[in-house]
Amino acid sequence: MNDTPGNAPDDRDPAVHDPNGNASYGHKPFERSRSHFADRITADGREGRPVEAGRYRLVVSRACPWASRALVSRRLLGLESALSLAVADPLQDDRSWRFTLDEGGRDPVLGIRYLSEAYDAREHGYPGGVSVPAIVDIPTRTLVTNDYQQITLDLATEWTALHRPGAPDLYPEHLRAEIDEVMEGIYRDVNNGVYRAGFADGQGEYEAAYADVFRRLDLVSERLTRQRYLVGDTVTEADIRLFTTLVRFDAVYHGHFKCNRNKISEDPVLWAYARDLYQTPGFGDTVDFRHIKQHYYRVHTGINPTGIVPLGPALSGWLTPHHREELGGRPFGDGTPPGPVAPGEEVPAEGRP
Known part of the structure; x- marks a missing residue:
């Protein structure tokens, strides 16, 4: 989720950086920030990250509409066995999305307590918001992408080799425009x-x-x-x-x-x-x-x-x-x-x- 006003240079998310969710935006219009980490996972790995069953973990909050897009797409395409799922607590503390729904308060696959740990592994001291959906590389526990606009398009078009039999075409080429x-x-x-x-x-x-x-x-x-x-x-x-x-x-x-x-x-x-x-x-x-x-x-x-x-x-x-x-x-x-x-x-x- 990236509920981000565009006042600060890093476009921080008030629901992430202020645990009280207070919004004092200085009378500037709400402006959603662009995803800072926009790497793509493609069939041929042309942008550095190849599609590979079991390598990545999708982190979501069921509260978040942007993350819910990825949840629906993953279900419709039958990617459950190829792209595992981590569900964050709908409530956040001052370190943002946390895995308190899991036993011991840790994601059982990534072994981390907060999604911010995967962000820090990617860019130490990253000043922006910790948003979902996010895809994390399991072997390195490192964030790959939080590009909520592109993730579902790539699931539909780049992950086709791992789609279930009978999966729908969610982004048919002749209708894309x-x-x-x-x-x-x-x-x-x-x-x-x-x-x-x-x-x-x-x-x-x-x-x-x-x-x-x-x-x-x-x-x-x-x-x-x-x-x-x-x-x-x-x-x-x-x-x-x-x-x-x-x-x-x-x-x-x-x-x-x-x-x-x-x-x-x-x-x-x-x-x-x-x-x-x-x-x-x-x-x-x-x-x-x-x-x-x-x-x-x-x-x-x-x-x-x-x-x-x-x-x-x-x-x-x-x-x-x-x-x-x-x-x-x-x-x-x-x-x-x-x-x-x-x-x-x-x-x-x-x-x-």
């Missing part, structure tokens, strides 16, 4: 827009971000009245990127980030679309609503100083019929759904509807 265009607007106005609204420290800044969020959601809703998925007739990277914001919207962004014109559940098209994806294997089975709410409401004390975590909204609606199949489309194209969730990676009952 359209996918990129759709994703750019969604990223700017929705994925990042909710943060611009939530971390705004001026009324005008907040109102501009709020307007962008709902203008884009209205455009997306109109688009989805005619087709089941954002681009083409199958699930693509664009759907993954929109889903991870929609699934957090009513639980967090509507109240906590003041994006409260309406809930997603009050837009019939977006609510049906979100439920369709949630009920598609590989999407909802990666979502932990408890982690999401614990992180946002307890870490961002500059926004929620009491640290009280709301009990609602009710989650049962996520499992109700959506009828989106009436628009046609096949979620996996000529492929097949992913198999059961890997042992040990199941979302606990308290995080599910």
